[in-house]
Amino acid sequence: MRCQVCHSEMEEKAITVDLRIGDKLILVEEVPAKVCNHCGEKVFTPAITRKLQNLVKHRRKAPRTVKVPVFSLKQSAA
Ligand SMILES: [Zn+2]
Secondary structure (H helix, E strand, O other), rough: OOOOOOOEEEEEEEEEEEEEEEOOOEEEEEEEEEEEEEOOOOOOOHHHHHHHHHHHOOOOOOOOOOOOOOOOOOOOOO
């Protein structure tokens, strides 16, 4: 399978997906996806997409929680 964006070869990987729900960020580990080696484009199968949507919808208690530092590159007005 080739990347839709840059047409490079894509590789089957288990990745960590970040999903935003309002101002909440959830991470889902070990998500099977095709990842482009060149531009990083990710493609999920419809079944995986559905699982991710269910996680967001049902908001089950996560088995573990990590603290996520948030940076910004917004220029301060100077
Ligand atoms: Zn690509």
